[in-house]
């Protein structure tokens with residue numbers, strides 16, 4: 001087990017009706033609240049009305065229309081509102097896009113330059129407006145981590161940045177808010193959760209036994225409950241388990257004691273989103289089985305064998321390479337059965353941008369330091385196999 005730091009101070013208020021505690025939570029920070037949200041969903045499922053009823057003694061300002069794959073323009077709009085209205089606390093209500101937009105906005109409020117500098121990391125923020133979240137989509141874990149991913153479609157860049165001071169102070173996780181999710185968002189969100197685990201489970205460390213078993217239990221949770229949530233969108237047990245799995249998958253717990261290796265599928269997927277504006281989890285579901293097959297070798301077969309036996313319950317007494325391939329096939333079939341389009345062609349993506357996207361993926365993260373190092377040619381091949 002390698003040395004590690006683990007400190008996640010976000011207060012989680014989990015369960016039905018916890019939104020009623022919002023006034024008490026926000027009061028600690030002040031009266032001027034910036035409510036950040038996306039499109040119609042929080043109005044359709046009435047969270048918007050509920051929040052307005054609860055917060056009558058606060059001054060509410062709004063940043064609405066935050067897009068999936070949130071744009072830097074939305075952040076700039078949010079920064080302007082914060083500066084003009086002395087915002088005390090940001091309340092982000094939505095999925096990862098809304099929360100990520102809130103995080104960079106929170107820092108931009110104390111910066112006189114352009115907020116894109118924060119995403120590019122040419123400016124390192126030291127101050128941020130406190131953030132409280134109400135989560136409506138189980139996927140990114142943004143409600144319990146300090147990362148944000150923002151897109152600049154002028155330059156086709158989708159970049160992630162980690163800013164510890166933006167870690168949400170409190171996150172309200174009411175699984176009933178997931179009941180209204182469209183099936184594709186439920187499925188893509190779970191594929192994202194699983195990918196966060198794969199990115200650290202497949203690692204060269206061999207001694208973080210406890211962490212590996214923890215990863216496997218979260219993966220099994222996703223495999224058990226996603227089909228149930230798709231069949232019965234209002235199944236509370238399924239939604240609550242998926243919701244908590246999403247937060248635990250990427251708050252650092254799944255990486256404790258392992259080597260600090262670069263992630264693989266995420267930097268590749270971010271290029272697809274930056275050029276084609278696709279759903280993050282869908283891109284990951286498509287790439288993941290092809291990445292797995294590409295890196296499967298005598299060197300990695302033991303880890304895949306562990307994955308096959310512990311996650312997919314494949315029999316002990318078979319050849320490791322056979323089991324590894326079977327586990328990868330099962331992963332692919334699982335996503336497919338859950339209704340995720342499993343080829344790039346289905347999303348209208350052809351090979352015309354493979355080179356530039358591969359170059360950018362290598363540049364965005366040091367993929368030489370990944371579990372299995374990847375160069376541009378490797379990424380192009382993974383794209384081709386995903387067509």
Ligand code: NZQ
Pocket residue numbers: 037038039040041042045066067068069070094095096097098100136137138139140141142145147148149177178179180181182185189192250266280281
């Ligand atoms: O805009 P509205 O109308 O709210 O609709 C949203 C949106 O269209 C809808 N939705 C959310 N909750 C709903 C709902 N519809 C009905 N009922 C509900 N309860 O879902 C759509 C997608 O929302 P979005 O926030 O974009 O999804 P997600 O949570 O998957 O976030 C994706 C973004 O997060 C980034 C991704 O790259 C992508 O930009 N990521 C952030 C990470 C982080 N901060 O740590 C890590 C991840 O790996 C990821 O990169």
Ligand code: ZN
Pocket residue numbers: 140192193195196266280
């Ligand atoms: Zn992700």
